[in-house]
Amino acid sequence: MWSLRLCNRGSRDLLLRITTASHRASTTDAAQVDEISGQDSTEVKPFSQIPGPKGLYNIPFLGTAFHFKPFTKYVPDDLLNVLSDARDKYGDIVKMRMGKDYIVYVYHPDYAKTVFQFPFKEHLRVGMDLSETFHDRSGVPRDLGTLQGDAWAALRKPSQEKMLRPAVVANYVPLIERVTNDFVEELRKKGSVDDLLKELMNYTTESVAMLCFNRRLGYLESNSDTEIVNLITKFFIDFQTSITMPFKTYKLFRTKLYKRFEKTYLDIYRIGKKEISAQRKMLEKLQKEGDLDQYLQDEPNFIYSLLNDTRMTDEKINSVIMSLFIAGIDSTANTIAFVLINLALNPEKQDRLYQEIKETMGDENTLTKEHLAEMSYLKACVKESQRLVFPLMLGAIRYLEEDIVLAGYHIPKNTLVHPNMNSMTLDERFYPRPTEYIPERWIRDTNDDIAKGQDFPFGMMPFGFGPRGCIGQRFAETEMYIGVAKVIQNFKIALPPGVTGVKTKLKTFTTPAESVCLHLTDRNISNV
């Protein structure tokens, strides 16, 4: 049984600091009343009293299994439904047994804010059991997503300097634009698309390869090799299965799932190593011939900046590139797919976006960073799609490093807390008319109830938050904005007649449950 009395002095100081900070935005007398729960926050309740399923549901491992078939109608892939049912039943904070441990789920942006703004030191990544088992067994060095503590910080810092600064990513606009032009040309040749996600996976593979390997892979050409796309798809399907399994048998045995995952990872690793070594040789040759300076002046070169960084060893560079390559393909392809689907389903929003593109670009064909800076409706269209179809199953989940008070309950150190964005983003308390696609809710200076969500930034964080947030956020946003803008600039898009929605499923990232066919009507501009 946990109680305040168990905290040491250091923890208690922290605990009070956090309580005050978390309610600064929403209460007049922060230390007294939690406005969300209506509880007196001076009366901190013990962890054991956090609402949640009772009785057998609390048995380690087995308790989790009781939430699924044959005990309920749900299969493990329906975990999000189990979690939203829990919110409806128990409120904005819920404690549930997940495997061995409890996870505390929170469903209010103010509670999410408290969690994300915790002064983490270790920045532990959680939920990566399958990857961690693989790295431990195989001896393949861990990547950014699985490293912890100092080893993670040593890799993250140099990579972040080269990836997250807006000015650095802005340099990639012309490169991404060129890839996008080729993508648009391929679409024009095809006239319509039978499997939207497949096309977009080729597009994001090609874009991320520009970042990671500084070369085009040729994935947009007809009859292209789709090895990487197939590997990344398998990677995330198996990863998804591993997250929702109540019993993580792969940790004990080399199960079928484990062996498949191991093979997939090693295949991706082999491709990455080959590309990096080719890039190194090419740069060495240019240097020998005295052409390197000119080559580097022409275009940004992420891999060169890593190879040239004295803090980075070959092993570290491989690890960074692996993380970016694996994390950067499926994520962005699925998100762009849903933006296009939502625009196809909402022709009046699509028209408004087209008007913005026309007004901003006029007769110009080349999309620049200055154009992007002016297109607020484009950004709103992307953001609204991420709200309506939240891109990830888990999103950011945190392992508390000290005791805190959350929603009036004492949460001890080492507890896993999950701000459940999948539920929050569809909650009408924060986002009125939550099931509708309304990009206008993200336009600044909208004095309407529809824009209420702007007051709850912590209710919608598709890229996570803080030092452990998504390192690829700026690259992904740039790619999504350019991809969507260029498709809409060139085509009027529609789903087949009679299609009024697209079902989703989880494959780590949220993905269309079936192939999506997209009709393209050329807007008759010969700009690429």
Ligand code: HEM
């Ligand atoms: C729409 C696309 C994307 C979404 C929704 C997304 C989302 C996320 C989220 C939620 C996290 C965890 C953040 C946290 O715990 O606070 C993350 C981590 C990460 N993302 Fe992304 N991401 C996207 C695109 C990308 C791209 C394009 C790249 C690389 C080019 C990338 C690379 C990574 C890496 C390496 C991590 C781990 C960072 C670390 O642990 O230090 N992501 N992403």
